[in-house]
Each structure stands twice: as structure tokens, then as C-alpha cells.
Amino acid sequence: MGKVVVLDHPLIKHKLTFIRDKNTGAKEFRELVKEISMLMAYEVTRDFTLEEIEIETPICKTKSQIISGKKLGLVPVLRAGLGMVDGMLNILPAAKVGHIGLYRDPKTFKPVEYFCKLPQDIGERDLIVLDPMLATGGSATAAIGFLKKRGAQNIKLVNIIAAPEGIEKVKSTYPDVDIYVASIDEKLNEHAYIVPGLGDAGDRLFGTK
Ligand SMILES: O=c1ccn([C@@H]2O[C@H](COP(=O)(O)O)[C@@H](O)[C@H]2O)c(=O)[nH]1
Ligand SMILES: O=P(O)(O)OP(=O)(O)O
Numbered sequence: 001m002g003k004v005v006v007l008d009h010p011l012i013k014h015k016l017t018f019i020r021d022k023n024t025g026a027k028e029f030r031e032l033v034k035e036i037s038m039l040m041a042y043e044v045t046r047d048f049t050l051e052e053i054e055i056e057t058p059i060c061k062t063k064s065q066i067i068s069g070k071k072l073g074l075v076p077v078l079r080a081g082l083g084m085v086d087g088m089l090n091i092l093p094a095a096k097v098g099h100i101g102l103y104r105d106p107k108t109f110k111p112v113e114y115f116c117k118l119p120q121d122i123g124e125r126d127l128i129v130l131d132p133m134l135a136t137g138g139s140a141t142a143a144i145g146f147l148k149k150r151g152a153q154n155i156k157l158v159n160i161i162a163a164p165e166g167i168e169k170v171k172s173t174y175p176d177v178d179i180y181v182a183s184i185d186e187k188l189n190e191h192a193y194i195v196p197g198l199g200d201a202g203d204r205l206f207g208t209k
């Protein structure tokens with residue numbers, strides 16, 4: 001069974017307060033989402049395996065550890081997931097990036113696909129799906145479904161804010177997927193927005209509303 005990890009580090013909680021605030025403008029919002037993503041990357045990579053190599057310090061030869069050659073892929077769900085890519089790439093510069101474009105139909109709240117471009121060797125990579133918001137779980141399960149259909153086996157989902165409904169949906173549809181979140185909020189409202197949440201993450205990142 002996949003795990004649900006809540007990253008409640010004080011630095012993350014502090015930054016979360018400011019992205020929730022409706023008076024935070026797009027520039028600051030983007031910077032904070034990037035910083036939160038970078039902090040989340042530390043925990044998401046905690047299970048990476050290490051190997052020992054021999055190096056020489058200015059003093060002597062010694063053995064020391066490096067991360068074993070892991071092929072990684074970041075998969076932001078457009079548009080909102082784009083805000084998390086740079087922060088993750090700061091920590092994981094060798095990762096390739098695939099993009100899945102989805103928007104939510106405003107009436108049905110179901111995800112509609114409009115773009116998909118993934119690294120060719122997606123099946124050989126450990127994948128990290130990025131979307132700041134996990135609301136009904138429709139977008140995340142659709143994105144994970146595309147990746148699995150193309151052979152992906154090891155997938156982690158990283159969201160900044162999640163609703164309990166979205167977590168349940170991902171857990172029940174893909175029990176093998178680990179979910180990392182900074183906050184599990186209270187509920188969804190009648191428009192399937194997270195309460196208290198932060199509004200529409202795509203609009204807040206790109207100033208489209
Ligand atoms: O409060 C919210 C809720 C959703 N979003 C956007 O929608 C999708 C996730 O919604 P699902 O219902 O889980 O499919 C996400 O990609 C966000 O872009 C939001 O911004 N704010
Ligand atoms: O999921 P949506 O409809 O909010 O899409 P976007 O991330 O482009 O705002």
C-alpha cells in the first residue's frame with residue numbers, strides 16, 4: 001500500500017500561509033511555490049539508494065556515498081504543475097521532464113486532456129508527478145493512468161495542498177503510488193475547489209484571473 005506523507009516542516013508551513021493569502025501576487029506566489037517544491041524534494045527523495053565510492057580528500061583517501069544512478073522523470077500537470085518544476089530541478093538537475101496538459105471541465109469537474117509529451121524511455125524512469133492541488137483526484141488519477149499505460153512502474157505524486165477526497169481517490173485507484181503533501185485541507189466546496197485552499201493555482205501562478 002502506498003503511503004501518504006504530510007510534510008509539516010515549519011518552513012513549509014510558513015510559506016504555505018503566504019500562498020494561501022489572496023493578497024499574495026503572482027510573482028511572490030511563483031517564488032513561494034518554487035521554494036516549497038524545493039523543500040518537498042528533500043523528503044520525496046529520502047528513499048533514494050546510495051552507493052559507496054572511493055574519493056581523495058586533501059588529507060587522505062576515503063570512502064563516501066553518492067546517489068546510485070537513478071533515471072528520474074518529473075511530470076508536471078499543466079498548467080499549475082509547472083510552478084513546481086524549477087524547485088524540483090534545483091535538487092534533481094538530471095531529471096527529464098514530461099508534460100501532461102489537463103484542465104478541469106467546470107461543470108463536470110472531470111479532467112480533459114489537451115497535451116502529452118513524455119520522455120521516450122518513460123518506462124525505465126522513476127516518476128514524480130507534480131500538481132500543487134489534489135482536489136477530486138480526477139487530474140492526478142488521469143495523469144498517473146497515462147503514465148502507467150506507457151509503462152511507468154514507480155510513480156510518486158507530489159501535491160502542495162490536498163483534499164481528503166482526492167487522497168482517497170488516488171489511494172483507491174492506484175494503491176502503489178506514494179503521495180506527498182504539505183497540507184491536507186478540510187474539504188471541497190460546491191465547485192470542487194479545496195477549502196480553505198488557495199484558489200485556482202494555475203490562475204494564481206500565471207495571473208490569469
Ligand atoms: O482548489 C483547487 C482545486 C483544483 N485546482 C486545479 O484543478 C486540478 C486538480 O483538481 P482535481 O479535481 O483533483 O482534478 C489541479 O490541476 C489544479 O490545477 C486548483 O487549482 N485549485
Ligand atoms: O485544472 P485547471 O482546469 O485549473 O487547469 P490549470 O492548471 O490550467 O489552471
Ligand SMILES: [Mg+2]
Binds near residue numbers: 202
Ligand atoms: Mg486552474
